[in-house]
Amino acid sequence: MKQLIFILIFSFTFLASCAPSQVNLTPPPQLDPGVGPDSWVLVTAGEFLMGLHEHETIVDYNYEIMVTDVTNAQYADYLNQALADGTVKVVGDQIVGYYPGDEFHDHEHEIEIKAGDWLHIPLDDPGLRLDFDSESFTPQTGYENHPMTMVTWFGAQAFCEFYDWRLPTEVEWEKAARGEDARPYPWGDEIETTNANYYSSYDIFEKIIGGLGDTTPVGFYNGQTYDGYTALDSPSPYGLYDMAGNVWQWTGDVYENQHYRYMRGGSKDNYAYNLRVWTRNSAGPDYFSPAVGFRCLRDSSGQ
Amino acid sequence: MGALKARYNFLFRSTKGLILVAIALIALVTAIWGMLSGPMAEFGIRDIVIRIFGMDIVEAEREGRIILLYHTIAMAILAIEVYIITDMVPMKKHQQTNINAIITFGYMLTLIFGMLFGYFGHNFIFHGLYLFGLSLMFFGGLQLAITLWPWKKEYHVTDLEYSHTKSGVDLERVAFFTMAVATLGSATFGAITGSYWGNGHETFLAEDIIREPNKTILQKSIIGHLHIMLTLIAIAITLIVGRWQDFKGRLHKIAMPIMIVGTIIISFGAWSVTVVEWAHVTIYFGSVFVLLAALFFVIFSWKMLIRTGLEKRGIQKARFSQKIGTLFEDPLKFGVGWQMVFMNFTVSFVGIFMAAKLDEIFRVWPHRDERIILTGHWHTLAALIATIILLYYADLAGLKGRARKIFGWSVIIFSDLAFVAITIFSMKRLFVSESAQQPLVNWTMLIADLGLALVLVALALLMIWRLADLFKKKGRWSEELDETGYDKKPDDEAENSEEVQA
Numbered sequence: 001m002k003q004l005i006f007i008l009i010f011s012f013t014f015l016a017s018c019a020p021s022q023v024n025l026t027p028p029p030q031l032d033p034g035v036g037p038d039s040w041v042l043v044t045a046g047e048f049l050m051g052l053h054e055h056e057t058i059v060d061y062n063y064e065i066m067v068t069d070v071t072n073a074q075y076a077d078y079l080n081q082a083l084a085d086g087t088v089k090v091v092g093d094q095i096v097g098y099y100p101g102d103e104f105h106d107h108e109h110e111i112e113i114k115a116g117d118w119l120h121i122p123l124d125d126p127g128l129r130l131d132f133d134s135e136s137f138t139p140q141t142g143y144e145n146h147p148m149t150m151v152t153w154f155g156a157q158a159f160c161e162f163y164d165w166r167l168p169t170e171v172e173w174e175k176a177a178r179g180e181d182a183r184p185y186p187w188g189d190e191i192e193t194t195n196a197n198y199y200s201s202y203d204i205f206e207k208i209i210g211g212l213g214d215t216t217p218v219g220f221y222n223g224q225t226y227d228g229y230t231a232l233d234s235p236s237p238y239g240l241y242d243m244a245g246n247v248w249q250w251t252g253d254v255y256e257n258q259h260y261r262y263m264r265g266g267s268k269d270n271y272a273y274n275l276r277v278w279t280r281n282s283a284g285p286d287y288f289s290p291a292v293g294f295r296c297l298r299d300s301s302g303q
Numbered sequence: 304m305g306a307l308k309a310r311y312n313f314l315f316r317s318t319k320g321l322i323l324v325a326i327a328l329i330a331l332v333t334a335i336w337g338m339l340s341g342p343m344a345e346f347g348i349r350d351i352v353i354r355i356f357g358m359d360i361v362e363a364e365r366e367g368r369i370i371l372l373y374h375t376i377a378m379a380i381l382a383i384e385v386y387i388i389t390d391m392v393p394m395k396k397h398q399q400t401n402i403n404a405i406i407t408f409g410y411m412l413t414l415i416f417g418m419l420f421g422y423f424g425h426n427f428i429f430h431g432l433y434l435f436g437l438s439l440m441f442f443g444g445l446q447l448a449i450t451l452w453p454w455k456k457e458y459h460v461t462d463l464e465y466s467h468t469k470s471g472v473d474l475e476r477v478a479f480f481t482m483a484v485a486t487l488g489s490a491t492f493g494a495i496t497g498s499y500w501g502n503g504h505e506t507f508l509a510e511d512i513i514r515e516p517n518k519t520i521l522q523k524s525i526i527g528h529l530h531i532m533l534t535l536i537a538i539a540i541t542l543i544v545g546r547w548q549d550f551k552g553r554l555h556k557i558a559m560p561i562m563i564v565g566t567i568i569i570s571f572g573a574w575s576v577t578v579v580e581w582a583h584v585t586i587y588f589g590s591v592f593v594l595l596a597a598l599f600f601v602i603f604s605w606k607m608l609i610r611t612g613l614e615k616r617g618i619q620k621a622r623f624s625q626k627i628g629t630l631f632e633d634p635l636k637f638g639v640g641w642q643m644v645f646m647n648f649t650v651s652f653v654g655i656f657m658a659a660k661l662d663e664i665f666r667v668w669p670h671r672d673e674r675i676i677l678t679g680h681w682h683t684l685a686a687l688i689a690t691i692i693l694l695y696y697a698d699l700a701g702l703k704g705r706a707r708k709i710f711g712w713s714v715i716i717f718s719d720l721a722f723v724a725i726t727i728f729s730m731k732r733l734f735v736s737e738s739a740q741q742p743l744v745n746w747t748m749l750i751a752d753l754g755l756a757l758v759l760v761a762l763a764l765l766m767i768w769r770l771a772d773l774f775k776k777k778g779r780w781s782e783e784l785d786e787t788g789y790d791k792k793p794d795d796e797a798e799n800s801e802e803v804q805a
Contacts, residue, residue, distance in 0.1 A: 052363060053505045107516055108580065109662055127738030150738075184362035191362075200345035257516040263669075270671065271344065273365055282514055283669040289737050292669075 027142035028205055028214060031226050035219025037071045037145065040064040041176075041239045042300055048175045049182050051278045057171060062300035065168055065176045068218035068241050069147035069249060069293045070159060072129045072139035078159050079130070079137045087162060090134075091117070093124035097158045099285075107257035111284065119286050120155030127290035145217040147247045147293035153261040153285035156250040156294035165296040167252030170280070172297060173264050177244070177277045179237025184276045186236035186243040191275065194232045196221055196245030197268045198275055204229040206268075215268060215290075216246055244275035247293035259284060267291035310773055313784040318390040319699055320783065321403060323769055325379045325386070326696060328414060330766055332379075333759065336372060336418075342752045358422045367506045371421035371433070375414040377532065378440055381486075382410040383692060384539045385447060391546045392479055393458055398450045405443035412436025441490055448483040451476060464551040466559035474559035475550075478542055481563050485570040486535045492574065493528040496521045510674045514666070523577045530586075531573035533684060538566055538593060540691050544639045545600045547695060548607065558599040565592025583658065594651065601640040605630055608637060634711025635702070638694045641715060642687050649722040650684045653730070668732050679729035683722050686755075690718045693762060700769060701779055713761040721754025 042064050050057040079095065082088045088097040101115035123132055128150045129143040151159075153167075160166050168176065177186045185191050193201040197216045200206075204226055205214040219241040220226075223233030236243045243249075248263035260282040266275035269291045273279070283292075314320040337343065338352040353360055360368075385406045389399040413436030420429035459471035466474035496504055504521045509529055512522060542562070550558070568589030576582040612629030613621050621629070630637055657665055657676065665673055697710050727734075728747035735743050772778035 052366065054363075109514075109516070109666060111662065125736065125738055127736075182363070189362065255516075258514070260514060260670075271340075273362070274671070276362055280511075281669055281671050284667055287667070287669060289669070291737070 027140065028146075029227065030142050030144075031204075031217050031220070032145065033217050033219040033222050033224055035068055035222055035241055037066070037068045037074060037218055039067040040298070041067055043172070043176050043238050046180065048178060048180045050171065050174055050178075052276075054182050057175075059171060059175050063168075063172060063297055064300050065172070065238075065240065065297045066295040067239060069247060069295045070156075071145050071218055072148050073144040075148035075151065075159060076130050076137040076139050078162055082158070082162055083136075088120055088158065089117075090123070094122055095120045095155070097154060099154050099157075102254055102259065103256070105257050110257055111259045113259050113285060118154040119152050119288070120158060121151050122288060125150055125288075143215075146215045147218055147242070149215065149247055149290050149293050150288045151250075151293065152288045153250050153283075155288075157252065159294070160252075160296035163296070165298040167250055167294060168297040169253050170251045170262055170264065173249065173251050174277055176238055176240055177236050177265070181237075183237075184278075185234075186240065186277060187232070187234040191244075191272045192232060194221070194230060195234045196242075196266075196275055198245045198266060199269055199271050201245070201268075201272075203231075215293075218242055218246075220246075244277070245270075247291055248281050248289075250292065250294040252297075261285045263292060306776075309784065310780065312787075313773075313780045315407065316400075317784055317787040318386050318403075320780070321386045321407060322383050322696055322699065325383045325410065326693075326762075327766055327770075328411075329376055329379045330759075330762055332372075332376060332414070332418065334763075336422075337759075342748075356422075359424045360422070364421075366508050366511075368421040369508065370506065371417045374437070375417040377536070378410040378413040378436070380536060380689070380692070381440065381444075382406045383696075384536065384543065385443065387543050387695075388447065388451075388479060388539070391543070392451065392476060394450050398446070402443055402446050402450065405439050405446065409436050409439030409441075409443055413440065437494070441487065441494070444483060444487050444490070448480060448487060451480040451483055453477045453480050462551070464555070466556040474563065475542070475546070475555070478559050478562045478566070479539075481566045482535055482538050482542065485566055486532070486539075489528060489531040489535060489570060489573065492524045492577075493532070496524045496528070510677045513673065513677065514670055520577050527573040527576035527582070529681075530576075531570055533681065533688075534569055534573070534593075535566070537684065537688055538562070540688055540695075541593075541597050541600060541643070544604075544691060544695055547698075548600075548604050548636060548639075550600055550603055552603065554599040554603045558596040561592040562596035565589045565594075565596060569593060587655075587658075590651075594647075597643050601643055604636065604640040608633065634708055634715055635694045635698045638711055638715045639691050642691050642694070642718075645719055645722070646684065646687050649726045650680060650687065653726060654680060664733070672729075672732055676729040679725045683725055686718065687722065690714050690758070693765075697765060700765070701783075702765070706768075710761055710765060714758055717754040717757040717761070719754075721751045721758070724748075724750035724754065 042062060043059075045059055045061050047056055047058050049055065079088065082097075083090070088095050090096075096117040097120050099113070099115065099118045102113040104110065104112040106112075121128065121130075129140045129146060129148075130137045131140055157167055183189055185195070187195060191198075193203075197203050197205075197220070203216055203220075205216055221231040221234040222241060224231060234244075235241055243265055245266055246268055247265070248267045249265045251262050251264055253262060261284070263281040263283070264277075264279070266272075266279060266281075274281075312320075314324050335352065335356070339349050343349055343352075352358070386403060389402050412432050416429045416432040416436065420426075420433055453472055453476040458473055458476055460467040460473045468474065499521055500506070504519075507522065507525075509522075509526045512518060515522075518526070545555075545558075566589070569586055570589075572582050572585030572589055575585060609621075609626045609629050612632050613625070616625075616629070618625060653676075657680075665676065693714055694711060697707065697714075702710055724747040728744065728751065731740055731743050731747070769779075773780055775781075
């Protein structure tokens with residue numbers, strides 16, 4: 001009987017805890033890491049070691065890639081311009097935009113991505129860090145310089161295209177993250193809790209919010225001290241920040257026989273091993289999450 | 304010296320001792336290597352353990368390390384199952400001794416040198432001895448299969464209550480034999496692929512490549528291998544607990560033929576993953592037979608527990624509550640059947656639902672979520688099998704009275720709580736969005752960690768009890784050794800003895 005009572009109490013407590021909770025009850029502290037989200041770095045052509053098994057891979061052109069993920073402030077600016085010129089539109093609780101579709105081969109598990117309007121961001125999800133007053137978007141207070149999340153692959157791709165940029169391919173992303181040696185993390189061989197924002201890394205936002213924590217401002221892990229919390233300077237060999245942890249980053253490849261789009265870098269919700277430079281994640285192009293963002297790439301001559 | 308020799312004889316020459324050593328080694332590996340992941344990593348214990356033991360952890364080798372770890376634990380589990388089979392299935396004494404000796408060397412070499420190679424630096428000696436250990440396991444398995452050959456007259460059934468053919472062939476023995484042969488065949492799928500390592504094959508974890516639209520034949524071979532090996536371990540333990548509880552009668556006569564058919568179909572299904580797209584259909588078809596055979600065992604087991612319990616109490620006409628009370632009286636014997644039933648809710652039904660709704664639901668989620676479901680699925684099945692072995696071993700070890708009840712219920716309740724929590728955690732996208740998942744993640748992780756930790760505490764107490772017993776001059780170990788006769792005539796049991804073990 002005692003066991004039964006114990007199980008019942010346990011079950012009720014558990015079920016009661018399953019109620020949805022508000023994501024952001026209080027605004028996060030406003031921190032300025034000082035890494036400009038508008039800056040780009042040059043990745044030079046050359047060979048690098050790709051993947052867990054270090055396959056020699058050549059990228060025979062230079063390219064420029066954003067130093068940080070696209071921020072909420074940048075995405076809000078873009079949305080306001082794109083809404084104004086009709087590139088995207090509001091449909092119900094969604095921002096949608098046109099995508100010309102993918103070639104479909106009807107391979108096992110492949111889902112057809114047809115031409116048409118596709119979801120860019122949901123407006124009714126509490127994870128969104130933008131406010132919309134039916135005319136314009138503004139980033140929520142404290143989240144201006146955090147990575148833009150809750151954005152689908154369509155939304156990420158549309159942002160880059162809007163400025164004549166594009167999403168990096170997986171090869172370009174990994175070269176930018178790893179450089180030319182065999183390091184597993186952008187900054188080197190090992191990971192400390194102050195290198196990046198990942199699950200149980202006990203960063204300043206995890207301490208405030210608890211559990212899976214929250215995103216950190218872009219470029220947060222640059223050696224600065226914030227309210228007594230010292231982050232290690234953790235750039236990639238080319239000087240990119242947040243190439244491991246914080247949020248997964250959409251990449252641009254559209255592969256044959258599958259509809260999945262791939263993400264790289266690991267996120268605040270993952271154990272450290274997911275932050276290794278070769279780790280892949282994938283989802284349909286209409287997937288969005290509080291742990292997925294992106295950055296763009298442009299030709300080395302493009303400004 | 305004599306005292307040491309007697310204990311050596313118990314630990315390495317008696318079935319109960321051999322099982323105790325294997326469980327103790329698994330417990331040790333679990334205790335140390337369990338510190339490297341999950342909550343122990345979050346608490347920073349991982350780094351301390353790595354420092355204390357001087358482990359050489361290279362990030363790029365994580366996948367390889369995990370494969371080594373799986374194999375070391377799997378070999379010890381297989382060894383336990385082989386010890387039990389050679390003890391409970393009739394065979395000649397020297398056959399039992401030979402098989403057990405080879406298996407013991409095999410799993411110990413695998414375990415010791417596998418872990419050394421994976422976590423303490425690489426050299427050809429460690430890796431060579433690890434592979435030699437695996438080879439010995441295969442050779443031991445080959446001997447077991449030959450020994451289990453069921454068509455010898457001396458092994459025909461004498462009691463017609465047990466499943467048999469018209470000519471008297473023992474179908475339970477055929478089931479053991481089929482399982483052993485299928486295990487050997489399935490092992491070769493892993494071994495052949497392993498031989499291509501560095502020559503067309505690269506280390507990978509199956510859960511990482513599950514969405515690749517085009518997998519190589521070697522990758523498919525490994526995926527088939529890992530699925531069927533765990534299934535065959537589950538089939539073996541089902542047959543073992545059936546024998547333990549003297550499964551017989553009408554249900555036994557139906558269960559054994561369908562277990563044989565199911566084992567063959569599932570194995571061919573898993574092997575055919577390499578060549579046909581529809582292999583999973585064959586696997587589902589075979590699974591129905593195996594699950595039905597297990598269900599028949601559970602029905603028999605629970606009916607038998609109720610009947611014998613009521614007889615013991617002298618109750619002629621029992622109320623429903625009395626029947627249930629009797630069923631719950633012995634958690635060890637009830638628990639093995641219950642864990643099999645429970646497996647359906649946390650493994651089988653989840654797997655079937657996932658297969659049925661793969662593209663509609665699960666492949667809409669990100670790969671990392673699908674990966675969590677897959678690994679949760681395999682780990683839960685493996686842990687369920689482990690709890691069944693523990694319940695069986697606790698009975699074998701002579702756990703009685705209050706301790707038996709506390710141990711049995713602890714293993715059942717805490718493991719099942721953990722399994723439910725893991726299942727809800729892995730399926731969380733069905734109930735809650737990513738933005739609102741925090742409380743669910745917190746609670747399920749807490750219950751899972753707590754449940755598994757308490758099962759490990761129960762296991763640790765059992766191990767401490769048996770360890771303390773070894774220091775007694777006339778402890779349980781001594782009685783158990785007496786049952787074998789090794790201590791009295793250590794050199795006498797004779798390679799050439801033709802006595803058939805009943």
